[in-house]
Amino acid sequence: MSLQEQFDAAALNVKKLKALPSDNDLLELYGLFKQATVGDADPANKPGMLDFKGKAKFEAWSGRKGTSKEDAQKAYIAKVEALVSSIGLQ
Template structure:
């Protein structure tokens, strides 16, 4: 199975977790997914001061700047597998 296929499978597994992961885990998943699919965050698209949720997501993604697509995919897959192990699937 290719890395892209593993990544796609992990993205599907996230939707089948028994329970919602913690906010920190969700931010990590978001940041790794965006880095793997879009690349580095564009500072021009930074959310406004009052958009706290958007700002937190953007900052988490920005912290992954410079991470290659492949490394982000591998980290995302590992994170999903650890969540599956701790939370389980439906």
């Protein structure tokens, strides 16, 4: 199975988790997913200071700046596998 296929399977497994991961886990998943699919975050698109949720998500993504698509995919897959092991799938 190619890295892209593994990544796509992991993205599907996130939606099948028995329980919602912690906020920190969700932010980590978001940052890795965006880095793997879009690339580096554009500072011009940073949310306003009163958009706390958007700001947290943007910071999780921009913290991955410079990470290659492949490395972000590998880290995302590893994170999902860890969550599946601890939470389980439906």
